[in-house]
Amino acid sequence: MTEALLPDEFADLEPWAPTWCLATEPERWELRLQSSMEDLQAFYDAVFPRAEAAIAWCDRYPLDDMPRDAERLLQLLHSLLMVSYAVEVWKQPEVINGGSARIDRIGEPRP
């Protein structure tokens, strides 16, 4: 058994953590575009019902002094939002009518 990435209270989300705990938007964006809708839907269905509790858990810590496991949980929530656009809005990984456009996020706050 490898060491848990997420807080014990969110052990049920542990299977998603190695793939979706990503620190930056470019990583999350690329993974969304490379994923099938089945994979995105499965991730969304598993994480969304736990999101409110996960946000409350992360809110117990100041952003600049989070334990590593809570920081990974926050990364997972960032990925949930990234995936939500594919699942809730577009019903496909790509933006509808995005054509050949590309907009890169080159700066963002962390974590």
Place this chain on the structure above:
Amino acid sequence: MGRFQKPAEGTWTEHYPELGTGPISFADSISPEFYQLEREAIFKRAWLYAGRMEQLPRNGTYFTKILPGLRTSIVVTRDLDGRVRAFHNVCRHRGNKLLWEGTPKGESCGKARQFVCKYHGWRYGLDGACTYVHQANEFFDLQQDALGLAPIHFDTWAGFIFVNLAEQPPQSLRDYLGPMVGALDGYPFDRMTERYSFRAENDSNWKVFIDAFQEYYHVPPLHTHQLGPTPEAQNPEYEFEAAHYQIDGPHRMVSTSGTYKQAWPAEHLYPAEALTRSGNTGPWDAPDFGADLPGVNPSGISRWGIDNFQVFPNLEILIYERNWFVTYRYWPTSHNTHVFEGDLHFVPATKASERLAREYAALTFKEYGLQDAGTLDGTQMGLEQQAFDEFPLNDQEVLVRHFHKTVGDWVEAYARQQGGESKR
């Protein structure tokens, strides 16, 4: 019948009679010769937004900024005495680019006591003075105190740092910005220090993208999903109307009324909007800036949503009712390419829920921005096909009309001044 009061003339366009109401040409967007004229007539004479004062948080800090398409990189410093200065980012010795990270196309920022050229080791203070020449005794008649970095005209307004590439700027920055934009002085831009930054290289003339972001007529057909998940919300035939348009010299603005989604029932929201309490118009839980915000919502519309200030030539400042702001910059790199830069500015998040609300707003910007950007190469292709000479614009596109007229006026004035004929 419109939802908002139009001026006494009956339309916004006729309120500014110099604009006319006829179809307009977009020949200014497909011509390599016109692109060259724009660079000289506009980009080497107008004040250009280079950065925010918050990028120089302490004495001894600096940042570089490449001005795409203008073969110019600048370095802005706050020297050890606290004075802000701007220089060409070029070593005085052999012209090597002085500061970069990764590659010479990369930007650099941070804290420094001095700048050291990577090539021959010449050093400069943050005040631009040359402080060290390697093997100075090998040179001929070298006067080190005359070898500083080349200063560049710059000025600041409301924490925005502008530069001007003219030998002598024809107007001060404040005179250039005029009363409409200038009225924003005192708006608490400086409190919104948390940034999400974006960059895109687009295959269209720079004006084609500005045109997309200075009218909202396109919103219901192109951004059909934006208002919500329900069929009522997703109505491409919805008649969008902006509440107020205003023009001041080369600058222009539009105010829209707000959607106030925080008051909507849950079934009309995307689940992630309800979860994060955020979306298209920003985090719903806004910081308190008080009631009197200088310069915003100049017509006093009752359900104000967004002010969109188009500062000539290539800066857009979007101020949201939820107390955050966005800047866009558009840098022409050829007649049919440009670099787009977008920065979202928020009061810093203090906890995860606030961070996620900002993240969802930043995601939303990109998702729908990709739809806007997705039209660009198609529009450029269509214009370059020259199937039509002129195009009809409606009253909701009045700012498009004003922008192209202003660009044409500047190019013509420059050509007249040069004594030559504009090749327009």
